[in-house]
């Protein structure tokens with residue numbers, strides 16, 4: 001941990017497949033916490049550039065967007081290409097302030113029971129070349145958010161009050177967050193448990209990028225990347241109709257005709273289930289329709305008719 005990591009320069013265009021003349025710093029060696037590379041991952045240009053600015057220039061980057069659009073995996077896959085160790089923490093209800101900061105614990109030392117301070121995840125990560133990702137940032141409770149707020153201060157130093165210790169961040173420590181909302185709480189009823197975020201806290205994120213609806217071509221490419229059987233030339237018309245259906249649910253949600261929408265994640269499972277069952281409608285029921293309210297079936301039936309020119313039966 002104390003020897004500085006060896007660094008490399010990478011060419012963004014060739015590594016991420018996006019249009020950009022930039023070069024970025026990467027670690028020469030892979031280590032324990034570097035995520036596995038997903039060779040089929042498709043990088044979104046704007047989001048990737050925002051994340052690379054975070055890694056290269058030590059900017060605090062928050063990725064915001066609807067569920068299942070690829071926020072968490074985007075950060076991991078950028079880190080995977082940079083060989084940058086990553087630790088992802090979900091700020092759900094089970095995480096406590098002590099998990100983050102640390103606590104006194106009884107340990108055995110030379111056969112004696114002694115009380116020792118065990119650093120939590122924040123001081124641990126802060127002293128290492130690690131990208132710390134706070135996932136589901138808008139689900140964090142206030143006591144946790146105030147710990148994180150200290151990290152977001154300009155110099156990012158962190159004081160362990162009970163230890164009388166000030167921790168300076170490692171030069172390659174980075175901080176990212178993902179969130180379904182922009183800190184305004186559960187406005188559309190989709191995200192139960194989303195908290196309103198303190199605006200002073202939102203203000204401390206240097207870059208906020210969004211990952212919402214993708215152009216149909218990009219979304220088709222993602223499905224092809226995830227589900228090899230969908231790469232077949234003969235299936236492109238069907239895939240296009242599936243993406244069109246997903247987009248209709250998103251529009252329907254926006255105007256209030258539907259209470260849920262089909263995320264890219266559900267679209268991928270529709271394609272996977274189609275692979276397993278060989279039945280488009282059954283696969284749709286299993287991956288999406290059964291999650292929603294029965295009263296909305298006629299609307300979904302109408303979308304289905306429009307996209308596939310056939311009636312949506314019962315499962």
Ligand SMILES: Nc1ncnc2c1ncn2[C@@H]1O[C@H](COP(=O)(O)OP(=O)(O)OP(=O)(O)O)[C@@H](O)[C@H]1O
Pocket residue numbers: 040041042043044065066067068069070071072073074178180222225226264265268
């Ligand atoms: N660009 C992409 N290329 C390949 N696969 C993708 C891409 N974007 C998303 N996926 C796939 O979609 C799924 C959902 O992605 P992910 O979990 O990152 O979404 P998320 O935005 O973090 O969702 P949530 O808001 O629910 O946490 C994953 O299986 C991921 O592999």
Ligand SMILES: [Mg+2]
Pocket residue numbers: 071072073135136178
């Ligand atoms: Mg996520």
